[in-house]
Amino acid sequence: MLNELEQLAAKIGRVLHHADTLAAENQRLREEIGRLRAEADQLRGEREAMAADRELLNIKIEEAQLRIQSILDKLPTAGDARQLDLLGEGEAAQPRQQASGEHA
Template sequence: MLTELEQLAAKIGRVLHHADTLAAENQRLRDEIARLEGEAVQLRSEREAMAADRELLNIKIEEAQLRIQSILDKLPTASDTRQLDLLGEGVTAHGGEPHKAPGEHA
């Protein structure tokens, strides 16, 4: 009977040791879950900030496109006879020759 009690005590000891190991592993997993949840919250916050930045940039791009289109609409067209020769490359009224800058050769 003493031997049976010793064997039973040994088995109980192994079960308790195994239970302690499982409890430690359980706590490690809980800590890992908490860490990952924290990272997920941070990543979600960063994603929302990036989405807000992207939306703001899209608005700025649309505004810039409207300003550019407004500028383009104000420019004279190729068929407009009032178009200015801003580069000085057009035909002059006197000789029919293109205007050349001083020092420019044919």
């Protein structure tokens, strides 16, 4: 009977040691999960900031395209003899052209 109790005590000791090992591993895994969650939150925040920056850049590109198109629309065509009016001073420049045209 004493031998059986010693064997049982040894088995209980091994089970307790295994339980302690599992508890330590469990704690390590919980800490790792916490670290990974924090890292994921940081990456999510960075991704959202990059998406906002990208949206802002897209808006700026669209505005620049509109300004470029506006300038291109002001350029004379190949058959148009008018002077370039890139600054929007067309009304002031036209009387000078007519005056020089009348004297020619």
